[in-house]
Amino acid sequence: MTNEPSIHVDHDEAGANIDHENAYSGLLVNDAHWAFGTDFEDPLAGVDTTVPSGVDPKDLAAYCLMLGDDALVFSQRISEWCSSAPDLEEDIALANIALDLLGQSRLLLARSAAADPSLVPQLPEGSPVPDEDRLAFFREDLQFRNVRLAEVPNGDFAEAVAKILIYSTWRLAIFERLQSSRDSVLSAIAVKGVKEMSYHRDFAGRWVLTLARGTEESKTRLLTALEGLWPLWDELFETHPVEASVAAAGIGVDPAEVADEAGVILDQVFAAAGIERPERDALAGVRGKRGRDGLHTEALSKMLADMQVVARQYPEGQW
Amino acid sequence: MTAALQTPASTVRGDSDDQRTQVPAADHRTAEALDRARVAAARVTDPEMPMLTLVDLGVLRDVAIEDGRVVTTITPTYSGCPAMATMRDDLQRELQDAGFEGAEVRVSLTPAWTSDWITEEGRKALKGAGISPPGQAPRRTGPVALTLMPTKRALTCTLCGSANVKLSSEFGPTACKAMYQCLDCLEPFQHVKEI
Numbered sequence: 001m002t003n004e005p006s007i008h009v010d011h012d013e014a015g016a017n018i019d020h021e022n023a024y025s026g027l028l029v030n031d032a033h034w035a036f037g038t039d040f041e042d043p044l045a046g047v048d049t050t051v052p053s054g055v056d057p058k059d060l061a062a063y064c065l066m067l068g069d070d071a072l073v074f075s076q077r078i079s080e081w082c083s084s085a086p087d088l089e090e091d092i093a094l095a096n097i098a099l100d101l102l103g104q105s106r107l108l109l110a111r112s113a114a115a116d117p118s119l120v121p122q123l124p125e126g127s128p129v130p131d132e133d134r135l136a137f138f139r140e141d142l143q144f145r146n147v148r149l150a151e152v153p154n155g156d157f158a159e160a161v162a163k164i165l166i167y168s169t170w171r172l173a174i175f176e177r178l179q180s181s182r183d184s185v186l187s188a189i190a191v192k193g194v195k196e197m198s199y200h201r202d203f204a205g206r207w208v209l210t211l212a213r214g215t216e217e218s219k220t221r222l223l224t225a226l227e228g229l230w231p232l233w234d235e236l237f238e239t240h241p242v243e244a245s246v247a248a249a250g251i252g253v254d255p256a257e258v259a260d261e262a263g264v265i266l267d268q269v270f271a272a273a274g275i276e277r278p279e280r281d282a283l284a285g286v287r288g289k290r291g292r293d294g295l296h297t298e299a300l301s302k303m304l305a306d307m308q309v310v311a312r313q314y315p316e317g318q319w
Numbered sequence: 320m321t322a323a324l325q326t327p328a329s330t331v332r333g334d335s336d337d338q339r340t341q342v343p344a345a346d347h348r349t350a351e352a353l354d355r356a357r358v359a360a361a362r363v364t365d366p367e368m369p370m371l372t373l374v375d376l377g378v379l380r381d382v383a384i385e386d387g388r389v390v391t392t393i394t395p396t397y398s399g400c401p402a403m404a405t406m407r408d409d410l411q412r413e414l415q416d417a418g419f420e421g422a423e424v425r426v427s428l429t430p431a432w433t434s435d436w437i438t439e440e441g442r443k444a445l446k447g448a449g450i451s452p453p454g455q456a457p458r459r460t461g462p463v464a465l466t467l468m469p470t471k472r473a474l475t476c477t478l479c480g481s482a483n484v485k486l487s488s489e490f491g492p493t494a495c496k497a498m499y500q501c502l503d504c505l506e507p508f509q510h511v512k513e514i
Contacts, residue, residue, distance in 0.1 A: 092491065189398070
């Protein structure tokens with residue numbers, strides 16, 4: 001044979017051999033690149049977390065916990081779609097949206113812990129679990145302060161886009177105002193969040209249009225989803241005393257203030273989609289208590305059991 | 320490479336005009352060390368888009384020396400960017416290799432990262448790797464407008480240069496990218512979103 005087997009060795013810029021037989025060789029150079037994001041790090045490292053004057057740190061912390069829990073619980077719900085969406089593009093889109101919300105939640109929970117460390121659950125000495133993870137994984141269901149919309153169990157794809165549309169329309173209106181918070185951390189989280197959630201709202205709005213103007217089946221499913229979610233709309237704009245307190249201090253936003261604006265935007269989507277705003281009564285609280293008071297549906301407890309089980313099993317675990 | 324890194328003048332010691340002629344020796348050493356630290360930090364690449372350095376991406380905001388210790392500042396591209404911890408580790412490793420032990424990496428949330436901070440070098444590197452670089456980020460003055468039609472971008476296929484491209488998803492394999500397909504050569508490609 002004249003055709004001698006040849007060994008071809010590529011070199012990267014640093015002159016190291018590139019091994020084409022081993023797809024993982026590049027990763028082995030740096031362990032951190034195997035699965036980045038699993039490392040613990042303070043998301044607010046070096047950020048000035050001094051509580052501004054004129055606000056009770058406990059109110060600021062409670063407020064951040066409310067916003068952080070909304071984002072965390074809704075992120076977890078959306079991430080349950082991973083590998084189950086109608087096609088790969090939507091699967092990735094939903095995962096991206098969940099990731100953005102998780103990032104927002106992480107910053108909000110970290111901000112909450114920095115403002116009032118007494119909120120953070122105690123773990124055994126030496127546990128490496130950072131504050132925001134302690135808040136996410138080691139609180140009981142009744143300690144969560146999210147609105148009940150965030151915890152609604154997933155239905156079909158129409159339900160997912162309807163829920164994302166409602167959530168992001170409400171939330172974007174709040175975050176647009178929160179950008180001018182006197183708390184520089186909350187303001188920074190809001191500035192970034194507005195950019196991200198603009199994409200979420202557009203994504204969901206486009207899908208609502210597509211489904212509404214698609215087939216009878218897709219339209220029926222969308223209308224059913226909206227009917228089912230609508231009883232949770234009013235709760236989004238109810239003012240909890242903590243929200244009233246931080247709004248008065250120029251730190252937070254009174255959700256009641258954004259009700260008209262959010263309603264107008266949603267009506268624009270409905271008009272473009274040729275559908276009507278659902279007419280359903282609001283879901284009552286229990287003795288006046290709702291999500292912000294720690295009163296939730298059973299679905300949240302089940303979701304948290306699933307979300308928290310591994311972290312709780314290994315409170316001293318290194319990941 | 321380091322020229323692109325905007326470092327506030329206040330972090331560079333011994334830089335005031337009237338002292339320029341007689342800078343104390345210790346300040347010379349600091350200035351020299353700062354240069355070395357910047358060069359080392361500027362070598363670190365983004366873990367998800369390794370064709371870009373953190374400087375190219377606009378994520379590395381500052382390199383300074385405080386009390387004899389290197390302090391670098393990075394800003395997240397997206398709130399949920401999972402690469403932040405890796406960037407921190409890579410910065411510390413690169414600085415350690417350059418002789419700076421225990422470098423500190425701080426997070427800066429203000430001003431928020433915008434795709435406009437990706438440098439010209441970075442845009443070229445993206446194109447070279449088959450990724451379409453972002454256009455100008457939207458400048459908002461009032462409330463965020465609802466956009467129910469697909470986002471319009473004047474893009475060309477990174478493989479054949481055709482402008483006949485179609486958005487397949489506003490979300491891609493990383494938080495910062497959208498997915499496109501060329502309708503002429505059929506190449507699917509990624510586009511870094513404008514934010």
